[in-house]
Amino acid sequence: MIRAAVPADIPVIHALIRELAEYEKALEEARASEEQLREALFGKRPAAFAHVAVDDDSGEVAGFALWFLNFSTWRGVHGIYLEDLYVRPAARGGGHGRALLAELARICVERGYGRLEWSVLDWNRPAIGFYEALGARPQDEWTVYRLTDEALAALGSDH
Numbered sequence: 001m002i003r004a005a006v007p008a009d010i011p012v013i014h015a016l017i018r019e020l021a022e023y024e025k026a027l028e029e030a031r032a033s034e035e036q037l038r039e040a041l042f043g044k045r046p047a048a049f050a051h052v053a054v055d056d057d058s059g060e061v062a063g064f065a066l067w068f069l070n071f072s073t074w075r076g077v078h079g080i081y082l083e084d085l086y087v088r089p090a091a092r093g094g095g096h097g098r099a100l101l102a103e104l105a106r107i108c109v110e111r112g113y114g115r116l117e118w119s120v121l122d123w124n125r126p127a128i129g130f131y132e133a134l135g136a137r138p139q140d141e142w143t144v145y146r147l148t149d150e151a152l153a154a155l156g157s158d159h
Contacts, residue, residue, distance in 0.1 A: 002103045005050035005064070010038050012061045013050060020086040024121060041066075051103055053087065053096035063087030065100040075114040080104050082118035101134065119144060 005013060014034045021030035040047045053063040063086055070081045082104060087096045101116075108116050117139075120127050128138075147155060 001054045001056060002051055002099045003054065005041060005052050007038060007042050009050070009052055009061065009064075010034050010041070013037060013041075013052070013064050013066070016061070016064050016086050016088070017066075017084065019088065020084055023086075024124075048083065051100055053091075053100050055091060055094070055096075062091035062094070063096045063100060065104060067104060069113075070117075072114050077112060077114045079113045079115035079117060080108055082116065085118065097130065098134065 011034060014032070014037055017032065017037075018027065018030050021027045041050055048066055048068045050064055050066045052061045054060070055062045064084070065082060066084045067080050067082045069078045071078050082101075085097060085100060087094075087100075104116055107113070120131065122128075
């Protein structure tokens with residue numbers, strides 16, 4: 001079962017984010033607190049949204065998708081950017097990841113959004129195979145750039 005996350009899901013979403021960061025060999029970079037997630041997802045002006053996959057047998061949250069809106073100037077409509085998709089290893093193969101992506105695709109279609117996109121680490125062959133089997137295609141002509149920490153602060157203080 002896929003459902004929109006509720007505030008009571010914050011602890012498990014936080015734990016899943018940390019599991020994902022560990023899987024991606026970057027646990028030290030996962031610094032978000034439960035309170036930050038609560039504010040981002042359920043504060044006065046939510047910046048992001050989340051859905052959870054609940055295992056039908058155990059009733060436990062098996063995975064999550066955290067996403068936010070982006071906008072295409074070329075298409076003139078919003079899209080969804082999937083920040084994180086993660087299913088616990090013991091629950092993989094049970095259709096949870098596909099169901100989470102299908103729910104986001106359904107939202108896109110229902111709301112007239114033009115695209116659903118995300119990034120994947122180039123070494124994550126199981127995820128790449130999964131995404132390509134769904135019909136997703138890599139955008140090889142684009143390179144993601146990022147400013148963080150000191151570089152972000154330096155540019156942000158440049159007047």
